[in-house]
Amino acid sequence: MDRIRIVSDKCVGCSLCVKACPPSAIKIVEKKAVIDLAKCNFCGACCEACKKYQAIIIEKEIEKTLKSDIPAYHGVWVFAEQRRGKIASVVFELLGEGKKLAGKLNTYLGAVLLGDKIESEAGKLILYGADRVFVVDDPALKDFHDDSYARTLVELVNEHKPEIVLTGATSVGRSFIPKAAVMLKTGLTADCTGLDIDMERKLLLQTRPAFGGNLMATIICPETRPQMATVRHKVMKASAPQPEKKGEVIKKIISGDSLKLRTQLLKTVEEIEATVNLAEADIIVSGGRGLGKPENFAIIRDLAQQVGGAVGSSRAAVDAGWISYSHQVGQTGKTVCPKLYIACGISGAIQHLAGMQSSEIIVAINKDPDAPIFQVATYGIVGDLFEVIPVLIDQLKK
């Protein structure tokens, strides 16, 4: 954080600073200025007012990367998210994409692994493309906390200066990376679906959907480093494991202060129904209003089981109380990008499409031939889902 202090020898208690301070953070106590740090913005208006006496000093911790420093930043980093000691599947996708970017920039691919007794997983990251793995093994990093994860990453970035840092657009990634980016005073682009390098300027081109996928924007971070992005699941391709691949494991020890927590994890609960994580699923079978009643979700579960997929739903089905919110796909629910998305009895409201239209293959089963879902469906069957799905399950069994 920024720091501000009064040089008491120089302060004459003139109260010019008091008048100049926009958030009224300064008082005169016993003829000396006193700053209320809870109110101070470090805007510098008081320093300006105190030009004559120079009794107020601000030290800014947040400083943009100096332009001259940019060439000092090398390497493409991937944050190797783990939950309960298991590396998230999106990490392998990021390694695959990171490898391509690192190739274009002629630099190395790094991975950052934080956790407790996690070092054994480092080999897996090398197998999937990492040249260097930075490991911080500490009991304090066993569970995810925004404070400790962000501060640890910031320390590593400040020491090793990567030019790019990629993180999965997961609950964890999208929670703590904004903190790291603000602390580093650098840019962060959320939920990217396309990454490339502008070869001329050596800049990361970050493409992401906005307005629920109706508009794409390409974003750059030209003057600060690292260039940071969270990346959507299932969009990038993991590269094949290379058993011959060699890599370096760099163990890091982080000082106590960065690991201090202001949050306490009391309990973590896995929900039984979410046996397959929607974001990580290769196949999703979703049901909507067309199911008619909650019991009918059984047919969706049967089909999901047959294809080894996860169960999703439209907002209508969640709002009707037929299935829990954690299954909701769409703008106010989850954004998914599986290889196969089967929408059953879902009309295809724009908000639902926003959450699933980047799926590789979309199958729609709906009675209404005019349902908007057919406009995005790769394959559509116009028909009653209660007739179609049982036949589909039978056929798939063959």
Add this chain to the structure above:
Amino acid sequence: MNIIVSIKQVPGTTEVRIDPRTNTLIREGVESIINPFDMYALEEGIRLKEKTNGKVTAVTMGPPQAEQALRQALALGVDDGILISDRAFAGSDTWATSYALSAAIKKIGPYDLIICGKQAMDGDTAQVGPGIAVHLDIPYVAWIRKIEEIKHDRIKVERLMEDGYDILEMSLPALITVVKEINTPRMESLKNKMRAKKAVITTWSAADIGANPDYCGLKGSPTTVVRTFVPKREGKHEIIQGATTAEKVVRLVEKIRPVVR
């Protein structure tokens, strides 16, 4: 208990129209609404205020017409609305936006809890809430689906994760971002509507909140949009034909078999 809810005014639809010549959004003729996720944040703030006999203030950054969003928040039951509006903020990315909002919150004064919706419907970044907390140097937890308990100096919350949920506790003041599951927002009451109509909305400029010009607007934004485009709905769309359901399904299975194994 003093609660601050940070909200955003967004276009009432995500069906955007793009001006093909300039490649920018056509905002004319599109009504503006409070970001739907922020409605849950407002509701939670108002509930906490009612429970603790406290005060809830809504704050937003935007053009002068964003005042309308604050009036709507007042109509829902918020006590005060504060708009920060200044040409200096134009072009702000999430870094600069969270900086400006944090500066405004400091000026609002002591607070116990800041509540934000999980993300805005137009930008979908989910970065401003956490950003505000970092600028204020207070703890935060994102994706809250339930406040289990709140005391004068601590809060216990449930955080929605991909595979379940976590229960966490943190000290106050703190910030949370909330998901839809947390509550069902109320309707505007007639009494509050009348009050909202007459209310004076405080508007602060960048200078009023003592924002450092280097951190505001384009200058304070590390990221820049270089290109926007409408995604192509590529690929083919085929309605599978067949005399019977069985025939259609057989054809579908041929198509999807490689993916299903």
